[in-house]
Amino acid sequence: xxxxxxxxxxxxxxxxxxxxxxxxxxxxxxxxxxxxxxxxxxxxxxxxxxxxxxxxxxxxxxxxxxxxxxxxxxxxxxxxxxxxxxxxxxxxxxxxxxxxxxxxxxxxxxxxxxxxxxxxxxxxxxxxxxxxxxxxxxxxxxxxxxxxxxxxxxxxxxxxxxxxxxxxxxxxxxxxxxxxxxxxxxxxxxxxxxxxxxxxxxxxxxxxxxxxxxxxxxxxxxxxxxxxxxxxxxxxxxxxxxxxxxxxxxxxxxxxxxxxxxxxxxxxxxxxxxxxxxxxxxxxxxxxxxxxxxxxxxxxxxxxxxxxxxxxxxxxxxxxxxxxxxxxxxx
Amino acid sequence: xxxxxxxxxxxxxxxxxxxxxxxxxxxxxxxxxxxxxxxxxxxxxxxxxxxxxxxxxxxxxxxxxxxxxxxxxxxxxxxxxxxxxxxxxxxxxxxxxxxxxxxxxxxxxxxxxxxxxxxxxxxxxxxxxxxxxxxxxxxxxxxxxxxxxxxxxxxxxxxxxxxxxxxxxxxxxxxxxxxxxxxxxxxxxxxxxxxxxxxxxxxxxxxxxxxxxxxxxxxxxxxxxxxxxxxxxxxxxxxxxxxxxxxxxxxxxxxxxxxxxxxxxxxxxxxxxxxxxxxxxxxxxxxxxxxxxxxxxxxxxxxxxxxxxxxxxxxxxxxxxxxxxxxxxxxxxxxxxxxxxxxxxxxxxxxxxxxxxxxxxxxxxxxxxxxxxxxxxxxxxxxxxxxxxxxxxxxxxxxxxxxxxxxxxxxxxxxxxxxxxxxxxxxxxxxxxxxxxxxxxxxxxxxxxxxxxxxxxxxxxxxxxxxxxxxxxxxxxxxxxxxxxxxxxxxxxxxxxxxxxxxxxxxx
Amino acid sequence: xxxxxxxxxxxxxxxxxxxxxxxxxxxxxxxxxxxxxxxxxxxxxxxxxxxxxxxxxxxxxxxxxxxxxxxxxxxxxxxxxxxxxxxxxxxxxxxxxxxxxxxxxxxxxxxxxxxxxxxxxxxxxxxxxxxxxxxxxxxxxxxxxx
Numbered sequence: 001x002x003x004x005x006x007x008x009x010x011x012x013x014x015x016x017x018x019x020x021x022x023x024x025x026x027x028x029x030x031x032x033x034x035x036x037x038x039x040x041x042x043x044x045x046x047x048x049x050x051x052x053x054x055x056x057x058x059x060x061x062x063x064x065x066x067x068x069x070x071x072x073x074x075x076x077x078x079x080x081x082x083x084x085x086x087x088x089x090x091x092x093x094x095x096x097x098x099x100x101x102x103x104x105x106x107x108x109x110x111x112x113x114x115x116x117x118x119x120x121x122x123x124x125x126x127x128x129x130x131x132x133x134x135x136x137x138x139x140x141x142x143x144x145x146x147x148x149x150x151x152x153x154x155x156x157x158x159x160x161x162x163x164x165x166x167x168x169x170x171x172x173x174x175x176x177x178x179x180x181x182x183x184x185x186x187x188x189x190x191x192x193x194x195x196x197x198x199x200x201x202x203x204x205x206x207x208x209x210x211x212x213x214x215x216x217x218x219x220x221x222x223x224x225x226x227x228x229x230x231x232x233x234x235x236x237x238x239x240x241x242x243x244x245x246x247x248x249x250x251x252x253x254x255x256x257x258x259x260x261x262x263x264x265x266x267x268x269x270x271x272x273x274x275x276x277x278x279x280x281x282x283x284x285x286x287x288x289x290x291x292x293x294x295x296x297x298x299x300x301x302x303x304x305x306x307x308x309x310x311x312x313x314x315x316x317x318x319x320x321x322x323x324x325x326x327x328x329x330x331x
Numbered sequence: 332x333x334x335x336x337x338x339x340x341x342x343x344x345x346x347x348x349x350x351x352x353x354x355x356x357x358x359x360x361x362x363x364x365x366x367x368x369x370x371x372x373x374x375x376x377x378x379x380x381x382x383x384x385x386x387x388x389x390x391x392x393x394x395x396x397x398x399x400x401x402x403x404x405x406x407x408x409x410x411x412x413x414x415x416x417x418x419x420x421x422x423x424x425x426x427x428x429x430x431x432x433x434x435x436x437x438x439x440x441x442x443x444x445x446x447x448x449x450x451x452x453x454x455x456x457x458x459x460x461x462x463x464x465x466x467x468x469x470x471x472x473x474x475x476x477x478x479x480x481x482x483x484x485x486x487x488x489x490x491x492x493x494x495x496x497x498x499x500x501x502x503x504x505x506x507x508x509x510x511x512x513x514x515x516x517x518x519x520x521x522x523x524x525x526x527x528x529x530x531x532x533x534x535x536x537x538x539x540x541x542x543x544x545x546x547x548x549x550x551x552x553x554x555x556x557x558x559x560x561x562x563x564x565x566x567x568x569x570x571x572x573x574x575x576x577x578x579x580x581x582x583x584x585x586x587x588x589x590x591x592x593x594x595x596x597x598x599x600x601x602x603x604x605x606x607x608x609x610x611x612x613x614x615x616x617x618x619x620x621x622x623x624x625x626x627x628x629x630x631x632x633x634x635x636x637x638x639x640x641x642x643x644x645x646x647x648x649x650x651x652x653x654x655x656x657x658x659x660x661x662x663x664x665x666x667x668x669x670x671x672x673x674x675x676x677x678x679x680x681x682x683x684x685x686x687x688x689x690x691x692x693x694x695x696x697x698x699x700x701x702x703x704x705x706x707x708x709x710x711x712x713x714x715x716x717x718x719x720x721x722x723x724x725x726x727x728x729x730x731x732x733x734x735x736x737x738x739x740x741x742x743x744x745x746x747x748x749x750x751x752x753x754x755x756x757x758x759x760x761x762x763x764x765x766x767x768x769x770x771x772x773x774x775x776x777x778x779x780x781x782x783x784x785x786x787x788x789x790x791x792x793x794x795x796x797x798x799x800x801x802x803x804x805x806x807x808x809x810x811x812x813x814x815x816x817x818x819x820x821x822x823x824x825x826x827x828x829x830x831x832x833x834x835x836x837x838x839x
Numbered sequence: 840x841x842x843x844x845x846x847x848x849x850x851x852x853x854x855x856x857x858x859x860x861x862x863x864x865x866x867x868x869x870x871x872x873x874x875x876x877x878x879x880x881x882x883x884x885x886x887x888x889x890x891x892x893x894x895x896x897x898x899x900x901x902x903x904x905x906x907x908x909x910x911x912x913x914x915x916x917x918x919x920x921x922x923x924x925x926x927x928x929x930x931x932x933x934x935x936x937x938x939x940x941x942x943x944x945x946x947x948x949x950x951x952x953x954x955x956x957x958x959x960x961x962x963x964x965x966x967x968x969x970x971x972x973x974x975x976x977x978x979x980x981x982x983x984x985x
Contacts, residue, residue: 043374043377044374044377044378044380044665046668049377050668050672053380071976072742073742074533074741075529075530075532075533075741075743076529076530076531076532076533077515077532077533079529079532080529080530080743083529108520108521109522110515110522110529110532111529154792157789157790162517162520163517163518163519163520164520186789186790186792187789188518188785188786188789188790189517189518189782189786190786191517191782194651194657194658194664197655197657198470198471198473198651198655198657199474199475201471201655202471202472202473202474203471203474204474204475204476204790205474205790217656217676217677217678217679217680218656218678218679220678220680221656221678221679221680223655223679294671294672294674295671295672296671296676363973364973367968367969367973370973370975375973378973378974496896498889498892498893498896499893501885501889502851502886502889502890502893505855505882505883505885505886505889506851506886508882509854509855509858509879509882509883509886512878512879512882516865516875518874518875519867519874519875521865521866521867521875523862523865523875523879524858524861524862524879547919550915551912551915551916554909554911554912554915555909555912557911558909558911564946564947722946723943723946723947723948724943724946724948724957724961726942726946727915727938727939727941727942727943727945727946728939728961730915730919730922730938730942731922731935731938731939731942731961731962731965732965734919734922734923734926734935735931735935735965735969735975735977738926738975738977738978739969739973739975739977742975742976744923744926744927744978747923747926748920748923751916751919751920751923754916754919755916758912759847762843762844762847763843763844763847763848764844781878784873784878785873785878788873789873793873
């Protein structure tokens with residue numbers, strides 16, 4: 001087996017060369033000294049992928065000194081990307097775009113990794129959630145629905161995209177705040193936003209909780225009505241500018257379906273500072289606001305320190321719901 | 332009639348030089364992508380988004396629809412020539428198409444699938460022009476209850492008619508359902524049967540199962556046929572003609588006509604449109620045929636029905652997308668995502684606010700179907716040459732193609748191992764006569780089947796009566812039950828005959 | 840064929856039992872109308888009944904020739920598994936060339952030069968098509984694309 005020996009020899013040489021190259025890279029003090037891998041923890045064309053591509057686009061337009069190479073790691077509800085990030089511990093040249101699954105999957109017990117196994121960099125954008133009913137529904141306000149559910153928890157059917165999700169929290173948390181026995185509430189998952197909307201318009205489910213943009217598209221066509229939004233202040237869109245928030249209804253709940261950037265655990269302080277400076281400026285540019293308007297996303301920038309703080313609070317707020325009403329706890 | 336005028340106007344837009352060029356390029360790229368397993372149209376479109384973004388919205392959308400149409404056609408190529416379906420919807424094509432290829436009739440099979448696809452696509456487009464609003468209303472009537480009943484009926488129909496015994500078809504179906512339950516449960520978020528493998532949280536990749544059972548399984552089976560003298564290691568297929576005979580054209584006319592209607596209607600229902608369409612129309616033809624025993628042995632009716640209806644279904648799937656702004660397939664979802672990048676908002680207002688754009692795209696669907704026909708009919712001679720390659724080289728290459736295709740789907744080695752595993756499963760299924768198409772159908776429908784049952788039970792508060800009080804559901808269940816009972820009693824009546832036949836029934 | 844069919848049916852039954860067993864370990868907290876366990880249990884139950892029916896049907900049949908598994912099927916399967924294991928280590932191009940060479944030999948081709956040429960060309964062409972033209976990331980080895 002001469003061939004095998006040759007392969008082994010070549011492999012050793014190649015590893016040595018790449019190791020040397022790695023050292024050379026690490027010596028350079030200026031960050032970023034090479035391309036940064038930006039991992040979208042979702043499939044091409046999905047929400048996280050689009051977010052990554054929009055960021056890349058804006059970075060190029062604003063001539064920021066950073067070059068992204070976007071890759072997709074969609075498997076295992078984001079867990080594949082999560083494990084990858086942990087493997088890259090201490091590497092300043094990998095970033096990942098993720099959502100609340102960063103703590104949610106851990107609470108669900110599908111991964112051992114949580115917020116602590118990342119370096120939060122920035123929350124960038126968000127979408128808010130809405131309650132929508134069919135245009136001819138007998139429910140005129142969210143209060144009507146809450147009253148009905150209080151009387152008989154099984155009298156109204158609720159639809160959401162997946163479980164667990166912000167869609168679902170946007171039903172359970174307001175109802176719990178009003179003292180409804182949510183274990184008896186009929187709450188059904190329909191997988192995709194499209195399926196969910198079809199079932200609402202077909203009259204198969206009474207109320208759905210979905211993203212504001214999806215609900216607004218149907219509301220503007222007069223096919224659905226939006227009853228509440230989950231933002232802390234009123235939104236500005238045509239279909240939702242007169243829609244009350246939970247707070248206006250006397251319920252202290254804000255649900256933000258955010259997307260954000262994370263580095264691997266143990267990312268250097270210099271790199272984090274670079275991103276705080278760069279992104280802090282970037283989100284004030286016109287290219288950024290224009291891109292967000294097109295994608296119907298709200299700006300939700302938080303720098304690394306504020307983001308970490310926010311994540312820990314969000315996890316605490318939702319923990320009881322997960323433990324009580326969804327699936328299993330960490331094994 | 333107003334719609335017809337709008338469509339003509341759309342043709343004016345679609346026939347510009349830039350748009351025609353992008354349709355031709357898209358059709359070519361789509362064909363290549365369709366031929367290679369692992370790269371579905373949805374993934375390709377997503378890769379094209381950055382390129383598309385530099386074009387005008389109508390040009391880019393035309394290219395995307397052409398890629399979609401091309402990939403549907405490309406999928407049938409490998410199904411016929413190598414028994415490797417490029418996607419789930421071409422599984423039924425592979426059953427008879429590959430047998431035809433071995434008999435030297437690959438040219439006929441490919442020509443009929445091209446012509447059938449073309450007719451299915453064009454007529455379905457007419458259906459969109461005239462019937463979109465009422466059909467969209469009809470589709471809304473399908474809630475979880477109705478879906479469950481229709482899928483149960485489809486599974487019962489295929490158990491009764493897939494060929495072989497009812498028990499064996501049912502075993503294949505149950506196996507498919509079992510595989511479909513692997514992954515995260517939608518209603519609770521709990522992982523099931525994942526054995527601690529992270530990648531399996533998203534479920535078992537369809538493509539690995541299909542390519543494994545059909546592609547790799549076929550290669551393994553080939554050794555057995557060589558040993559038993561039924562095949563040669565030197566030549567895969569007989570030399571044959573490139574164009575269907577008059578008799579073959581005559582045999583295909585009915586299946587193409589019925590396949591168009593069935594496919595279009597099934598396509599309107601979001602979800603598993605194309606594969607359900609091809610299964611239902613295949614079964615219909617088998618039932619109507621005077622020679623049902625020929626199905627699975629190279630019946631051109633089977634190829635015609637499957638290909639026509641899956642293409643008609645993908646056109647029908649545009650209806651919910653256009654009228655309600657709700658994407659019915661992964662591919663249409665990516666296209667709608669792309670729309671947003673141009674600041675065009677997908678939704679029910681799309682048809683009214685962007686009428687020009689919508690009709691240009693519809694017109695270009697028709698044009699890309701024509702382009703594909705022109706492009707592919709003369710190329711059949713070239714494609715068929717693949718069969719001249721000695722199986723000694725072709726068979727290992729099929730496995731390599733299956734492996735790289737599976738890897739390309741998710742960039743994950745797990746999918747590659749699954750291909751080999753399901754290759755072995757496919758071999759044993761053939762050995763004991765379990766119809767693989769029944770497994771694939773159950774696998775594709777499985778998740779939706781279980782979830783719609785649970786959704787329906789949750790919404791109704793656990794009353795199974797809903798399946799009988801909904802008229803659509805009641806009719807569907809009656810049809811399915813009738814098929815099973817009819818088949819079972821037929822066996823009872825001709826007990827002796829059936830027993831003899833069952834003793835040596837070849838696999839479907 | 841009868842013997843083989845009995846064994847395969849028994850194997851399917853064993854799989855169904857294991858599947859049903861692991862269905863019981865799915866943790867459930869909120870009791871839905873139908874939880875995550877019900878459907879899998881139902882399907883595996885039906886499966887076991889069907890397998891029993893098939894076995895009963897087989898017992899009535901008269902047995903015919905024993906169906907031996909050929910070594911070439913097994914060799915090809917083993918090659919396939921080795922191919923999968925080697926791919927992340929050696930990279931796509933090298934492992935595919937090796938697999939192709941092995942596969943062509945198993946198919947009965949005796950001429951080494953032809954075998955190697957076909958193997959290398961197939962591997963490089965498919966790599967060019969997928970990785971270069973269509974932008975799919977394929978596994979690479981420490982040697983780069985090789």
